[in-house]
Amino acid sequence: MGEKVILARCGEIMLKGLNRPVFENRLLRNIRHALSGLGKVSVYKSQSRMYIEPEDSTFNFDKAAEKLSVVFGIVSISIAEKIDTDIDIIRKTALEQFRNIHDLKTVNTFKIETKRGKKSFPLKSTEISADIGAYILENTEGISVNVHNPDITIYIEVRESTFVYSGIIRGCGGMPTGTGGKVILLLSGGIDSPVAGWMTARRGVVLEAVHFYSYPYTSERSKQKVITLAEILAAYCGNIKLHVVPFTEIQLELSRSCPGDYLTILMRRAMYKIADRIAAGCGALAVVTGESIGQVASQTLQAISVTDEACTMPVFRPLIGMDKNDVVDAARKIGTYDTSIMPYEDCCTVFVAKHPRTRPTLTRTVAHEEKASLDRLIEEAVAETEIINVKGG
Amino acid sequence: MRKGAGNIIYFDNSATTRPFDEVLEYTNRISADIYGNPSSLHSFGLEAELAIKKARHSIASALGASPEEIFFTSGATEANNLAVKGCLAAISKGRSAFIRPEFVTTTAEHPSVYEVYEELSAEGYAVKHVGVDGKAVADLDMLEKSITSSAAMISIMLVNNETGTIQDAKTISEIRERKCPDALLHYDVVQGFCKMDLTAAKKCADIMTVSSHKIHGPKGTGAIFIRKGTKLSPVMKGGGQEGAMRPGTENVPGICGFGLAADICVTGQDNHNNIIRGVREAFIKSLRENTAESEFVINSPDNGAPHILNLSFPGIKAEVLVHHLEREGIYISAGSACSSKNKRISRVMRAMGLSQDIAESAVRFSFSSFNTISEANIAAEIISRIIPSISTGQAGRRRGNL
Numbered sequence: 001m002g003e004k005v006i007l008a009r010c011g012e013i014m015l016k017g018l019n020r021p022v023f024e025n026r027l028l029r030n031i032r033h034a035l036s037g038l039g040k041v042s043v044y045k046s047q048s049r050m051y052i053e054p055e056d057s058t059f060n061f062d063k064a065a066e067k068l069s070v071v072f073g074i075v076s077i078s079i080a081e082k083i084d085t086d087i088d089i090i091r092k093t094a095l096e097q098f099r100n101i102h103d104l105k106t107v108n109t110f111k112i113e114t115k116r117g118k119k120s121f122p123l124k125s126t127e128i129s130a131d132i133g134a135y136i137l138e139n140t141e142g143i144s145v146n147v148h149n150p151d152i153t154i155y156i157e158v159r160e161s162t163f164v165y166s167g168i169i170r171g172c173g174g175m176p177t178g179t180g181g182k183v184i185l186l187l188s189g190g191i192d193s194p195v196a197g198w199m200t201a202r203r204g205v206v207l208e209a210v211h212f213y214s215y216p217y218t219s220e221r222s223k224q225k226v227i228t229l230a231e232i233l234a235a236y237c238g239n240i241k242l243h244v245v246p247f248t249e250i251q252l253e254l255s256r257s258c259p260g261d262y263l264t265i266l267m268r269r270a271m272y273k274i275a276d277r278i279a280a281g282c283g284a285l286a287v288v289t290g291e292s293i294g295q296v297a298s299q300t301l302q303a304i305s306v307t308d309e310a311c312t313m314p315v316f317r318p319l320i321g322m323d324k325n326d327v328v329d330a331a332r333k334i335g336t337y338d339t340s341i342m343p344y345e346d347c348c349t350v351f352v353a354k355h356p357r358t359r360p361t362l363t364r365t366v367a368h369e370e371k372a373s374l375d376r377l378i379e380e381a382v383a384e385t386e387i388i389n390v391k392g393g
Numbered sequence: 394m395r396k397g398a399g400n401i402i403y404f405d406n407s408a409t410t411r412p413f414d415e416v417l418e419y420t421n422r423i424s425a426d427i428y429g430n431p432s433s434l435h436s437f438g439l440e441a442e443l444a445i446k447k448a449r450h451s452i453a454s455a456l457g458a459s460p461e462e463i464f465f466t467s468g469a470t471e472a473n474n475l476a477v478k479g480c481l482a483a484i485s486k487g488r489s490a491f492i493r494p495e496f497v498t499t500t501a502e503h504p505s506v507y508e509v510y511e512e513l514s515a516e517g518y519a520v521k522h523v524g525v526d527g528k529a530v531a532d533l534d535m536l537e538k539s540i541t542s543s544a545a546m547i548s549i550m551l552v553n554n555e556t557g558t559i560q561d562a563k564t565i566s567e568i569r570e571r572k573c574p575d576a577l578l579h580y581d582v583v584q585g586f587c588k589m590d591l592t593a594a595k596k597c598a599d600i601m602t603v604s605s606h607k608i609h610g611p612k613g614t615g616a617i618f619i620r621k622g623t624k625l626s627p628v629m630k631g632g633g634q635e636g637a638m639r640p641g642t643e644n645v646p647g648i649c650g651f652g653l654a655a656d657i658c659v660t661g662q663d664n665h666n667n668i669i670r671g672v673r674e675a676f677i678k679s680l681r682e683n684t685a686e687s688e689f690v691i692n693s694p695d696n697g698a699p700h701i702l703n704l705s706f707p708g709i710k711a712e713v714l715v716h717h718l719e720r721e722g723i724y725i726s727a728g729s730a731c732s733s734k735n736k737r738i739s740r741v742m743r744a745m746g747l748s749q750d751i752a753e754s755a756v757r758f759s760f761s762s763f764n765t766i767s768e769a770n771i772a773a774e775i776i777s778r779i780i781p782s783i784s785t786g787q788a789g790r791r792r793g794n795l
Contacts, residue, residue, distance in 0.1 A: 216716035 002083030002093060004061060006052040007163060008068055011075035011173050014048045026204075027073045027176040033238075034067045046159075047117070050074070053082075065169050070236045072202050074171035078155070080163040085118060090128070091135040093164045094154050098136050101152055101166055102143075109146035110136065110154065117159040128156060175204030177237045182206040183316070184279040185288045186271060187242070189226045192290025192319055194233055194336040195327050199318040200288045201237035208282055209233075209240055209390075210275050212247035217351070221342075227390060228339050234392035236334075242388040243278050247271075250377050251351045257372040260353035264298045265360050266369055267351065269310035270378065276311045277382050287311055292319040292327070297356040306360050401722040402768045406607075407554055407584060407701055407759035408726055412650070413609045413657055420611050420650035431643050432632060441645050448652025452603070452616050455587055455655040457595045464617050464638045465648050469583045470505035472602035472617035473548075475628055475639065476579045477509045480546045481518075482626035489624045491575075494545035495519040499531045500744035501558075503581055506548050507740070519543075528694040529558035529745050537568050544576040551594055552584035555728055555741045555757060556693045557701030559585070566597030577623060583607055583615075584698060587658035588666065599623045605647065609761070610654030614647035665762035670699045672760045676769035677702070683777030692728075692747065692755055702758045703728060705751040709783050714756055717783060721775050728755030 008031065013023040024045050031043050031050060039056035041064075052064065061079045068077050081097065083089050094112065101107060112129040123131065132154070133145055157163040185197040187209040201207050211226045223244060234240045247270075254266050275287045291299045298307070308315055319327055331337035403411060427444055429437035446460070453460040466472045477496070483489045498510050500522045514520040523536045531549060540547070547569060552559050562580065569578055579600040582591060586603040594601065600623065605614040619625055619638070631640025658665065680689065692703040706714060711727035718725055728739050742752035758772075 216720050217713050219712065219716050 002081045002089075002161075002164075003053070005054075005080055005082045005163070006061065006064060006068065007078045007080050007165070008050040008052065008071075008074045008171070009076045010048060010050060010073055013073060013175060023073070023176055023179050023204075026179050027071075030071055030073065030176050030178070030238075031068065034071050035064055038064055038067070069169055069171050071176075072172055072174040072204060072236065073176035075173050076171050077169045078163075078165040078167060080157075080165035082161050082163055085121060085158055085160065085162045087123065087128075087131065090156060090158075090162055090164065091132055094132045094156065095136050095139055097154055097164055097166055098140070098152070102140070107143065107151045109144050109150045110152050111145060111147050111150035112136075112154050112156060114156045114158065117157065121158050125158075128158065132156060172202060172236065174202030177201065177204055178206060180204030180206075182208060182282065182284040183286045183288045184275050184282075184284045184313075185209045186275055186290070187211050187226055187229060188290070189222055189229065189340065190290065191324075191331050191337065191340040192292065192295075192327055194229045194290075194340060195330045195334060196288055196290040196316075196318045197233050198236060198330075198334050198336075200316060201233065205237075207233065207237055207240050207288075208243065208278070208284060210243045210245060210271075210278055212271055212274075213244050214248045214251055214351075215246070217248060217251070225339060225342050227388060229336055230388075230390040232334070232336050232339065234390050236392075238392040240390045240392070241282070242390050244386040244388060245274055245278075245381050246384050246386075247381060250374065250381060253372050253374065253377055255351055258368045261355060261357040262360065262365060262368045263351055263353055264356045265303055265306055265365055266372070268298050268303075268307040269365070269369065270374060272307055272311035272315070273374075273378055274381055276313055277378075278385070279313050284313070286314045286316050288316045288318065290319055290327075291317045292322050292324075295324065297358045300358045302359045302361070303357075306362050306365050309362055401724065402764075402772050403724050404758045404760060404764065404768075404772060405724045405726050406761040406764075407757060409606045409612065410609045410761050411763055412606075412611060413654055415657065416610055416650045416654050419653050420646040423646040423649045427645065431645060432634060441643075444645060444649050445643055448648045451652035451655045453618075455659050456601060456603070456618050457592060458618050459621070461636075462618050462621055464619060464635045465643060465651075466615045466617055466639050467613055467644070468606075468615035469503075469581065469602050469604035470615075471639075472604075472615050473503070473505040473579075473581055474509055475617055476600045476602060476625070477506065477513070477546065477548060478628045479625040479638075480577055480579075481513065482628055483624040484545060486626055488626060489545065489575075491543065491545045493519065493543055495521060495541065495543045496546050496548070497521045497523065497536065497540055497544050497576075498548040499523045499525055499550070499560075501525045501529045501531070501553055501555075501741045502548065502550050503554055503583070506550065506579075506581055510548070525558075525744050527745050527747065528692070528697075529553045529556040529741065530694065531560050531565075533561060533564050533568065536565070537572065540568065540572045540576075542573050542575070544573040546577045546579055547573075548579040548581070550581040550584075551591075552582065552589070552698045552701075553741070554584050554701070555739065555755075556703045556745075557584070557697035557699075558694050559589075559697055562594040562597065566593075569597070577625075584701065587655055587662065588669075588698060588700060600625070605651035605654060608651075608654050608658050611647045611650040614644055614651045616651070661762065666699060668762045668764070669760045671766055672764045672769045673699050673702055675766040676758065676760075676773050679770045679773030680776065683774055684780065688780055690751055692742075692745070692751070700760045702760075703755055704758065705747075705754040706756070706780055707750045707754050709754050709780065711754055711756050713783060714754070714779075717779050718772075718776070721779070723772050723775060726757040726759070728752070728757055 039059050042053045065077050081093050083093050112133045114125040114128040116125045154166050180203050183205050185207050187193045230240045230242045250270050427441050429441045431442040449460045449463050453463045484491050484494050510520045521539050524532045577599040580594050580598045582601045583604045587608045599620045601618040603616050606612040627638050634640050690705045715727045738752045
């Protein structure tokens with residue numbers, strides 16, 4: 001009857017003012033990129049929507065919807081029938097969609113929800129809903145209308161063309177990737193840092209990740225694990241440059257020269273110093289970590305303030321107020337959890353004192369730090385950093 | 394150059410072994426030429442069937458069993474699952490007359506037995522675990538005391554895969570005869586197969602399980618010995634292959650390679666064992682000469698299987714040593730995979746009652762006849778050199794020059 005299209009709803013970018021086209025155009029580009037493997041499509045914007053129309057009869061709509069559901073900037077997606085704005089055609093299309101769903105699952109109640117963008121259309125929204133509802137009731141049996149808690153809802157949007165659809169797939173929301181600048185994410189391999197990265201990337205920010213690698217105190221598998229995590233993130237936010245920093249020498253030097261209970265805090269300061277340099281080198285404007293207050297010894301408020309001082313860039317900690325359970329839930333939703341819990345040593349777990357200092361002071365920390373000859377080692381670590389280009393989906 | 398042919402030192406032969414060249418060539422040839430389905434009626438299928446028959450004879454003769462008592466599986470994990478679940482299936486089908494069957498095993502079993510019993514236990518079956526001592530020797534007094542005539546099966550790993558500890562097959566069998574003659578005796582002999590005399594075990598066992606890739610055969614193949622008349626029911630249904638005990642089109646190249654590997658191992662057994670003993674002794678000797686006695690602890694018993702040597706280097710986490718050695722081209726196993734976030738001490742080490750420090754640092758060296766005394770000396774020297782340079786990162790536990 002009509003043609004199948006995908007509607008993608010954009011969230012807050014529609015609230016933007018004069019610079020709105022910047023965000024919209026980026027989103028259009030990102031959508032085209034996400035769908036690039038699926039055949040020729042035309043993507044265009046109209047009012048608060050993006051429309052995706054395939055030019056290919058074999059286009060896989062479900063696959064496309066799946067891909068769009070991880071594109072930042074899209075709030076929700078529907079696979080719709082695009083038809084002429086004509087009450088007779090709308091009736092028939094709505095009935096057909098109803099029947100298609102009814103064939104697949106038990107439906108006892110339904111509801112029609114109409115939006116009328118085209119104000120010249122003779123019927124008002126509620127009148128259209130009543131008309132289509134009546135038409136479906138006339139042509140089916142054993143079905144009733146329930147406007148509060150229906151088994152299914154059929155949506156009708158009357159514009160220049162009319163769109164009929166029944167399912168709404170949730171997207172990730174956020175802002176289009178590439179509209180928010182670039183950050184450096186400290187990616188450890190644990191549960192928290194990928195979530196912190198995802199939350200930041202969702203705001204349209206491009207990620208470059210830094211991983212501190214302590215081979216042979218940790219394994220090649222632990223590096224592979226971090227690459228896998230970056231791959232999962234890249235499916236959302238596009239290619240990620242992963243900087244793998246050789247960190248063993250710094251840890252050895254610290255453990256030689258400094259008291260054990262300060263090791264973790266000094267190690268974290270060294271990480272910040274290195275991240276700071278990498279950030280400056282690649283045009284990133286901030287550093288993102290997965291810290292949350294009080295989770296471990298190095299994440300007490302005192303410890304965070306002492307480590308923060310080592311970084312000249314702003315450090316963002318999107319998980320700062322989250323409980324571990326919340327982070328775990330988020331990691332599951334994003335899809336990083338199963339990878340994160342693989343049991344390989346990472347650089348933080350080997351060089352750990354039984355009782356690290358939880359309330360370090362800056363003066364004492366810096367005094368200990370000065371005993372180690374870190375400057376040259378930090379230079380070397382930055383110079384010997386391996387860069388891995390992790391491709392997005 | 395092929396890995397293991399001089400450019401690396403492979404001391405992880407309990408994990409898996411380097412296949413014999415003859416086996417590779419043979420499996421390749423079978424894959425290429427004898428690809429018929431052994432169940433096909435035509436003569437091309439028969440060729441494959443005959444190749445399997447030959448392999449079955451090889452495995453049977455290596456175990457001192459008859460060919461009809463050998464059933465090929467995808468490996469020892471499947472064979473162990475089949476042993477325990479097959480026993481239970483026979484009982485629930487009324488083929489075995491147990492009213493409230495009990496299962497008896499040890500705390501130091503391989504996961505392919507241990508986890509199956511965990512599942513049975515969760516389903517409400519009575520599963521008794523006999524403890525082990527500090528050298529992983531099963532407490533047979535406890536076995537004698539705890540076992541009753543309700544026991545339907547006793548499952549014991551004859552040679553422990555982490556420590557090389559050999560259990561006393563004869564005494565176990567006597568206890569069975571005295572206390573529960575109807576119980577099936579199931580030995581997991583994976584680590585002993587083709588490496589030691591299994592006559593005593595074979596004499597009393599109703600079921601034995603073996604694996605191909607631990608004896609230089611291909612992966613993905615194993616076998617279960619089921620004594621004639623043993624009441625075991627299959628757990629899979631299919632086209633009736635392997636006497637319907639393990640249906641599914643046979644892994645012809647794998648099975649054939651397994652058979653050939655067993656032939657080679659049996660023929661060379663004494664020679665292989667001499668090489669392995671020599672390597673082990675040289676390794677320990679060289680380690681003692683180059684390292685302070687206090688730096689390491691031997692967790693394996695003196696009278697265990699010669700190819701498995703479990704050591705701890707207290708203060709050095711097992712995984713850390715594994716990675717330091719891999720950098721030198723030496724491959725070993727970590728007894729325990731552990732991270733300080735998620736303590737994962739090996740269950741067997743815990744069952745042995747080893748201290749946290751010893752268990753966390755337990756590593757396994759396992760030898761084969763491909764290893765040489767010179768490899769043992771080189772490895773021991775490298776370890777002695779590396780150990781003092783490994784920092785533990787823990788305050789007050791710095792070593793050597795750190």
